[in-house]
Amino acid sequence: MSRVDDLISRLAPEGINLKTLGDVGEFIRGNGLQKSDLTDEGTPAIHYGQIHTHYGVWASSTKSFTDPILAKKLRRAKHGDLIIATTSEDNAAVAKATAWIGDSEVAVSGDAYIYRHSLDPRYVAYFFASNHFQSQKTRHISGTKVRRISGSSLAKINIPVPPLEVQREIVRILDQFTQLEAELEAELEAELEARRRQYKHYRENLLATDFARSRSKRLDELFDLRAGKFIAASKIVPNANNVHSVPCYGGGGLRGYVTEPNQRGDLVLIGRQGALCGNVKRACSKFYATEHSVVVTPLDGVDIRWAFHLLTSMNLNQYASKSAQPGLAVGTLNKLVVEVPSLDDQIRVGAILDKFDALVNDLSVGLPAELAARRKQYEYYRDRLLTFEKEPA
Structure with a gap:
């Protein structure tokens, strides 16, 4: 970072001024573009949901397009503008931003803002990802289930405004960090995927072993299965x-938090409806299970760890109803037949597979921890580069 320091010393010897986002730009709300309006060709278009799922710090091309006649009626981002998703189900993703550096204009949906400004676009996008921005935006977020932030609130957030040459040097460094991080993550993800395949192989082989004293049993002979309860x-x-x-x-998995637990811990939970229908999770402390999930309580003679790995291996979504809204019926699950080894063998297999599972998935050990460390290192250097001494008042 010595070049950044040298540039600041030469171009801003008195320090870097803080300005509000409203001082250096304006927020223009997107309008009218629906998911159903997206096409494979036409005028470039970005729906706010795609900012969460598809776009990174900057983009020069779009995943989707829309009809040119419709696009003329919509607000459009120009080269250098930021496109900001202003709603999400969690605070962290509110105001996720992408700098548009494509040559053409791009139509933008509602629940998104176009930020037109006088700064380096990628510098601003990196700032929007920084802890400095995140800590300021939190106090302006409103809503309960859907969290949102307004353009007028975003305009109040302070941003350090170094000389343009300094902004571009910071972008150059962070672009290099981003590329290096992406390459390292790709290598680690490939290794992690190999570990997952290895875990799956051992799980299937261990669970399929022809143990002495094993017997065939229906799931309702092993577990008490029941749907969760509705909660507003x-x-x-x-x-x-x-x-x-x-x-x-x-x-669909974790929905949030409540203060009314209806289940004790150390049970298995199966997604009954939604995107993760058939997904199996082990709950080791108190929790609430909605009517869209199945709570599985092992009966006497069944080890909870073995049960979790068994149910995970069964690809339960294959038994879901073939309807517009696929669902798993408790009655269907009850009738499924599995091979059950002795309790001693269950305990031994469960312990082995728990170690494999932790190696692959536990963020405190192995490759996932290395991935997390890489991301943390990148965030540390990004935030350092975007922190300056202020000009004296």
């Missing part, structure tokens, strides 16, 4: 803000 959406919050909060699981 108004009682679910995005974060565990209360000391009595417990996770709330639905058909």
